[in-house]
Structure formats: C-alpha cells, structure tokens
Amino acid sequence: MTMENTDKSKAKIAIITGGSRGLGRNAAIHLARRGGDVILTYNANKAEADSAVAEIEALGQKAVALQLDAGDVASFGAFVAEVGRSLQQVWGRDRFDFLVNNAGTSYHASIAETTEAEFDKLYNVHLKGVFFLTQKLLPHINDGGRIVNVSSGLARFSNPGSSAYASMKGAVEVLTRYLARELGARGIAVNTVAPGAIQTDFSGGIVRDNPEVNRMVASMTALGRAGLPDDIGPMIASLLSDDNRWVNGQRIEVSGGMIL
Numbered sequence: 001m002t003m004e005n006t007d008k009s010k011a012k013i014a015i016i017t018g019g020s021r022g023l024g025r026n027a028a029i030h031l032a033r034r035g036g037d038v039i040l041t042y043n044a045n046k047a048e049a050d051s052a053v054a055e056i057e058a059l060g061q062k063a064v065a066l067q068l069d070a071g072d073v074a075s076f077g078a079f080v081a082e083v084g085r086s087l088q089q090v091w092g093r094d095r096f097d098f099l100v101n102n103a104g105t106s107y108h109a110s111i112a113e114t115t116e117a118e119f120d121k122l123y124n125v126h127l128k129g130v131f132f133l134t135q136k137l138l139p140h141i142n143d144g145g146r147i148v149n150v151s152s153g154l155a156r157f158s159n160p161g162s163s164a165y166a167s168m169k170g171a172v173e174v175l176t177r178y179l180a181r182e183l184g185a186r187g188i189a190v191n192t193v194a195p196g197a198i199q200t201d202f203s204g205g206i207v208r209d210n211p212e213v214n215r216m217v218a219s220m221t222a223l224g225r226a227g228l229p230d231d232i233g234p235m236i237a238s239l240l241s242d243d244n245r246w247v248n249g250q251r252i253e254v255s256g257g258m259i260l
Contacts, residue, residue: 011037011061013096014240015083015137017070018042018103020049023150023195026233027100028052032061034237039086039096041068041079041103062090070103071124076136083140095142098240101130101172102150108161119164126168131175144187146240149176151194151251157259169194173251180249189248193236196255198227222257231256 014031018024019040028038029052038056042049042065049065056063064086068079087093105125107118130149141147151173154166173192180190197217217226235254238244 011035012098012240013037013039013087013091013093014098014100015039015096016041016100016102017068017133019100020045020052020065023198023229023232023236024100024102025052026229027102027236028063028233029055029059030233030237031098031240032056032059032063034241035061036098036237036240037062037091039064039066039083041066041070043067043069043103064090068103070129070133071105071121073124073128073132076133079133080136080140083137087140095140096137097142097145099134099137099141099145099147100150100236100240101134101148103129104150107165109164110161111163114164122164122168126165127171127175130172134179138183141188147176147179147183147188147190148236148239149173149179149190149192150236151176151192153194153196153253153255153258155194156253176251177249184248189245191239191247191249192251193232193239194251194253194255195232196221196227196253196258198229198232217258220259221255222260225256227254227256 014036016024016028016038019028019038020042028040031038040049040052040063053063053065066079066082069075084094087096103125107122149172151169152166154162155169155173176190176192183190214226218224232254239247
C-alpha cells in the first residue's frame with residue numbers, strides 16, 4: 001500500500017525526530033516504502049543520518065537530515081527556520097504533512113536514586129521538547145495532517161528503575177489527547193504509539209544484546225518474543241496513512257501483548 005497520492009511531486013512529507021536510528025529510522029524507511037518523503041533529525045551522528053537519507057533515496061523518495069537537540073527548546077526557532085528552507089529548496093513547498101515525535105533518551109534508576117539533573121534531562125527531551133517543538137511546527141503542518149507521539153509500554157505497566165522515564169511518557173499520552181482535541185478543527189489527527197521492549201540500541205542495546213533480558217521479555221510477552229524495529233515502523237507508517245484517518249486521540253500499544 002502506498003501513501004494517499006502516488007504522484008511523487010505531491011508526496012506527503014513527514015518530520016521524524018530521532019529518525020537517523022532505531023525506531024525512528026525504521027518508521028522513516030517504511031514511510032518511504034509507502035511513497036512518503038522525510039525530514040529526519042539527528043542529535044550528533046551525522047554519518048548515521050546521512051546513511052538513513054541514502055537508504056530513503058534508494059527507495060525513490062526524497063529525504064533531508066537536520067541536526068536537532070530535542071531537549072534544547074531555545075534552538076527550536078532556528079530548527080523550524082531550517083525546516084522552512086529545506087521545504088522550499090527540496091520540495092518547493094512551505095508546509096509538511098506529518099510529525100512523528102520520536103527522539104528520546106533512556107535512564108534507569110530507582111526513585112530513591114534518581115537525581116534532579118537526570119530528571120530534568122528526561123523532562124526536557126520527552127515532555128517539554130515534545131510540547132514546544134510541536135507548538136513551533138503547528139503553523140507549518142498542513143490541515144488534515146497527522147501527529148504521532150511515541151510513548152512506551154512502561155506508561156501502562158511498571159518496571160522498577162523506569163519511574164522518571166515512564167512518567168514523562170505518561171504525560172505525553174495526556175498531551176496527545178489535548179492536541180487531538182485542540183487540532184480537530186484543522187482536521188489534524190493526533191495519536192500515541194507505545195512500543196514494548198524492542199531490540200534496538202536504545203538503553204545500550206540491553207534487549208537486543210543481553211540474552212537474559214531478551215528471554216525475560218519473551219517470557220512476559222503473549223506472542224513469545226521481544227519486539228523488532230520492523231514490528232513498530234510499519235505500524236507508525238500505517239497510522240499516518242489515510243486508511244487510519246478516523247483514529248484520533250488514541251494510545252496504541254505495539255508490544256506483542258506484554259504483561260497482559
């Protein structure tokens with residue numbers, strides 16, 4: 001299935017934060033396979049971002065990589081200006097269609113051991129950054145567009161050591177419902193995708209590279225294995241498609257049935 005319009009000159013354009021690696025990159029690739037173009041962001045690894053752009057271009061779609069620190073709200077004005085320049089230079093447009101707030105960092109510590117500094121870092125990236133980046137980009141997203149905020153299964157079930165991270169994700173899920181309500185007049189649907197434990201380099205690759213953790217995740221998952229990036233990217237791409245135009249304000253967990 002392709003995106004709504006197969007005319008490449010009118011391809012839908014998505015901004016995917018953290019799109020150079022992990023789940024963001026997988027979503028970008030699957031979106032491109034469906035005929036979408038991508039502006040992806042990276043924090044520090046430009047080579048990895050350039051590789052993602054090349055992979056998208058090899059699929060016949062357009063892509064641009066822009067640097068963004070998703071926790072530095074003061075930099076968002078300059079980033080939005082760069083988005084505007086890229087839209088004009090690459091697509092000859094001044095608006096985009098989809099926003100996927102995916103960029104994130106991990107942190108594992110008990111409540112007793114969590115420091116204020118680490119809490120603030122999580123807050124800046126996962127909540128404050130999502131709130132204000134979305135706010136800054138709202139004038140530039142097309143009416144009838146889509147926003148997807150990436151949460152976590154940890155906002156539903158509890159895993160000791162994840163309280164600060166999960167609290168931010170829980171707040172994002174509330175923000176999603178408010179965005180859906182406030183943007184409904186513009187025809188913009190807003191949803192949350194909440195992955196379970198996935199085999200990526202997130203959290204130092206603990207699910208992917210630690211056999212004991214991988215087995216533990218598999219044992220508590222109804223479908224009997226840990227998740228893969230290809231379990232998540234296609235779901236996000238599908239949620240952006242017109243097939244799911246009536247899904248709005250929802251939290252969709254994509255975990256294979258963890259801790260049911």
